[in-house]
Amino acid sequence: MILSNFEIQKAIDEGRLIISPDPQPRNPDQANCPYATSAVDLHLASALSVPKSGAFNYDLSQGGIATFLARNCEHVDIPKTGYVLKPHLFVLGRTQERITLPIRAEQTLAARIEGKSSFARCGLLVHFTAPTVHAGFEGALTLEMINLGNAGITLYAGKAIAQLILETVLGAPLANPSQFQGQTTPAGTSQK
Amino acid sequence: MSAWVRCSIERGMLPGEYAVEMDTIDVGRISLFAPEDKVRVEQNLMSVQKLNDGNGRGVLVRLPAQPFEISSQNVSVPRNNLINE
Numbered sequence: 001m002i003l004s005n006f007e008i009q010k011a012i013d014e015g016r017l018i019i020s021p022d023p024q025p026r027n028p029d030q031a032n033c034p035y036a037t038s039a040v041d042l043h044l045a046s047a048l049s050v051p052k053s054g055a056f057n058y059d060l061s062q063g064g065i066a067t068f069l070a071r072n073c074e075h076v077d078i079p080k081t082g083y084v085l086k087p088h089l090f091v092l093g094r095t096q097e098r099i100t101l102p103i104r105a106e107q108t109l110a111a112r113i114e115g116k117s118s119f120a121r122c123g124l125l126v127h128f129t130a131p132t133v134h135a136g137f138e139g140a141l142t143l144e145m146i147n148l149g150n151a152g153i154t155l156y157a158g159k160a161i162a163q164l165i166l167e168t169v170l171g172a173p174l175a176n177p178s179q180f181q182g183q184t185t186p187a188g189t190s191q192k
Numbered sequence: 193m194s195a196w197v198r199c200s201i202e203r204g205m206l207p208g209e210y211a212v213e214m215d216t217i218d219v220g221r222i223s224l225f226a227p228e229d230k231v232r233v234e235q236n237l238m239s240v241q242k243l244n245d246g247n248g249r250g251v252l253v254r255l256p257a258q259p260f261e262i263s264s265q266n267v268s269v270p271r272n273n274l275i276n277e
Contacts, residue, residue, distance in 0.1 A: 049205040063213070065260035066223035070204050070211035094206055139227060140208065 003109075003166040005035040017109055017166065018100035039163040042095040042113070042141065046157035048076040048083060049092040082154035085124070085147045093126075093143040093155075095162065100138045108135045108169040113143075113162050123149020126162045133164070135173045196237040197253065198273040201226075212238055217250035217268035222259040230256040237275065 003011065009026055011017040023034040023041070034041035052072045058065065073092075076083060085091060101109050111133040115126040126143045133141065143162065147153050155161070199214035209225045210233065216222055230239045240253040243266060250268035258265050 045207075047207045060260065063221040063261055064223045066204075066211045066225050067200075067202055067213050068223075070202055070225075073205050092205055094208075142206065 001168050002038050003168070004038055005040070008035065008040055008166050011107075011109060011166065016102065016104065016107055018098075018102070019164075020098045020100075021096070023097075034160065036163065039114070039165050041116075041160040042097050042162045042164055044078075044143070044155060044157055044159050044161040045094040045096045045140065046078045047094060048078060048155075050074040050076055051090060051092075078155060078157045082156045084152040084154050085145065086152050087123070087147050087150055090144070090146045093145055093161075095141045095143065096158065098138070098140050099133060099164065101133060101135050103136045103173055105172050108173060109166050110135045110169050111167065112165045113141055114165060115162055116160065119153070119161065122151075122153050123147055124153050135169050193242045193276070195240055195242045195251075195253065196232070196235075196275040197240050197269050198275070199236055199238045201231055201233050201236055201238070214238065215270060215273065217270060219262050219267065222261045222267065224255060224257045224259040226256050240269070240274075242274070242276075 005028070008017065012019060012022065019040065025033050026035060027033060028035060050073060051069070052074060054072065056072070058068070099111065101111060112131045113127055113133060114131065115124065119126070125146050125148060128144055128146060130144070197214060199212050202211045204210045204225050208228050210228060210231050211223065212226045212231065213221060213223045226238055231237065238256065240255055243252040243254055245251060249271050251271050251274050252266060252268050253274070255265045255267065259267070
């Protein structure tokens with residue numbers, strides 16, 4: 001079930017969802033309210049990672065892919081005048097917001113990141129796979145951005161570039177064998 | 193229980209993360225992007241959650257992020273590479 005803007009705010013107030021910094025203002029009547037009826041906007045951070053082109057292939061059957069990717073990218077800080085994402089160029093970005101989806105015995109949330117239709121009309125994808133933010137996640141969201149249009153798109157740090165859709169998870173997720181270690185009831189009460 | 197595993201650490205693709213490579217018992221060398229609060233760069237250590245003591249030379253741990261080479265965050269690491277907190 002997708003959460004409404006009111007339910008998203010309620011989840012934040014109850015600690016079932018942490019978005020830092022807290023999206024403000026909450027009232028849709030106010031200017032720059034980041035809440036749509038069933039989503040909340042996320043903003044682009046200033047750091048971009050631009051993968052280099054070269055005479056190499058990514059071979060996922062080989063070890064050390066993370067190191068290889070990190071060594072073969074350019075670090076860019078978006079200037080105040082903006083960064084022009086050229087047609088068909090792929091870059092990584094991040095959201096300014098850190099998202100935390102605590103795993104709880106009840107009412108755990110998961111989320112999906114989506115683009116915004118205004119940017120989509122220019123040809124911008126902010127993710128093209130892996131939109132799910134799983135229960136238990138904590139951190140800023142990485143954006144896989146590509147310009148599929150025929151003209152450059154200027155990106156600005158702080159711009160609302162994506163939106164987060166919140167959904168309820170049916171049942172309590174089991175993240176790993178030790179997650180409920182020491183608990184003696186399904187609700188998670190531990191007995192000392 | 194938290195522990196530290198020996199690994200090699202380099203700058204990541206984005207701020208707030210590091211590229212980490214480490215050895216495992218079962219799947220060889222793996223790599224991942226770990227959040228900065230999970231690594232000690234100067235000491236080449238990454239924080240992991242110890243899941244069980246395992247048998248023989250391996251200890252089952254949960255990594256702070258999913259590696260590229262396998263589809264699980266739980267791996268066996270050489271006991272000698274693990275430092276208990």
